[in-house]
Amino acid sequence: MDTGHVDxxxxxxxxxxxxxxxxxxxxxxxxxxxxxxxxxxxQPQVSKHLKVLSEAxxxxxxxxxxxxxxxxxxxxxxxxxxxxxxxxxxxxxxxxRLDTHLEKMKEGExxxxxxR
Amino acid sequence: MENTKDREIVLSRExxxxxxxxxxxxxxxxxxxxxxxPNGFTTTTSEMSVRKGGSWKFVMHGPDGTDYPNLIExxxxxxxxxxxxxxxxxGKNEIQFHVTITFEEVNGKTKxxxxxxxxxxxxRERVVKEYGAIEGGIQHLAKLxxxxxxx
Numbered sequence: 001m002d003t004g005h006v007d008x009x010x011x012x013x014x015x016x017x018x019x020x021x022x023x024x025x026x027x028x029x030x031x032x033x034x035x036x037x038x039x040x041x042x043q044p045q046v047s048k049h050l051k052v053l054s055e056a057x058x059x060x061x062x063x064x065x066x067x068x069x070x071x072x073x074x075x076x077x078x079x080x081x082x083x084x085x086x087x088x089x090x091x092x093x094x095x096x097r098l099d100t101h102l103e104k105m106k107e108g109e110x111x112x113x114x115x116r
Numbered sequence: 117m118e119n120t121k122d123r124e125i126v127l128s129r130e131x132x133x134x135x136x137x138x139x140x141x142x143x144x145x146x147x148x149x150x151x152x153x154p155n156g157f158t159t160t161t162s163e164m165s166v167r168k169g170g171s172w173k174f175v176m177h178g179p180d181g182t183d184y185p186n187l188i189e190x191x192x193x194x195x196x197x198x199x200x201x202x203x204x205x206x207g208k209n210e211i212q213f214h215v216t217i218t219f220e221e222v223n224g225k226t227k228x229x230x231x232x233x234x235x236x237x238x239x240r241e242r243v244v245k246e247y248g249a250i251e252g253g254i255q256h257l258a259k260l261x262x263x264x265x266x267x
Contacts, residue, residue, distance in 0.1 A: 087125065087232070088125055091230065094151065095228070097152075097155070098131070098138075098142075098151040100151070101141060101147065101150050101151040102131055102132075102141055103133075104150075105140070105141060106133055
């Protein structure tokens with residue numbers, strides 16, 4: 001299956017601090033300074049995480065009057081969600097097939113016993 | 117045990133069959149090939165050895181003719197109640213799930229619970245190298261998955 005950028009999304013979100021930033025930006029776009037205050041992280045750390053997040057396409061930067069405002073881009077999250085749903089569906093279908101196959105196996109065992 | 121509740125997908129199903137039979141269906145090539153994969157898929161095995169440290173190498177053939185190489189590596193094989201393995205592909209996509217399957221006897225039926233844990237950041241050496249740091253595991257993804265539903 002084509003996993004697209006899902007692996008990048010996974011990677012970017014795997015780090016708790018980055019996930020925290022994503023959670024914050026869900027509410028509204030924020031200045032870097034606001035993210036620093038709210039997360040109690042140091043600015044260089046926040047910048048580093050924002051860099052990873054933007055490379056994964058999860059956030060984008062708007063520069064307004066020299067200020068850097070970050071906002072969330074939802075496309076990778078939607079892709080991730082679709083991918084997870086797909087994973088779940090694949091398994092549901094697989095288990096349906098297992099159910100059918102178990103019926104055949106039960107029949108087979110019965111016949112096996114008759115033969116003995 | 118590591119708490120992975122926040123980064124896992126759990127599927128559960130009850131089968132009207134004895135536990136030994138469900139175990140067999142899951143661990144024997146002749147059976148597993150008959151049901152494995154979503155509708156329209158078929159499976160060809162090149163190697164299957166269900167034991168601790170063993171692996172199952174197989175290709176899933178999609179309905180449109182696309183082949184998907186798969187590799188399962190067994191970590192715990194405790195018949196007939198526990199199967200633990202990692203499930204990935206041929207290494208190109210780097211997405212790997214850690215899967216724990218329990219088989220429980222419930223009133224003469226078998227309850228199968230499949231717990232798939234999301235890939236961890238640690239597995240991703242390429243990226244880790246690029247950023248020069250090994251970062252923590254995936255957390256809170258369930259919360260994330262929850263709000264993704266509403267998007």
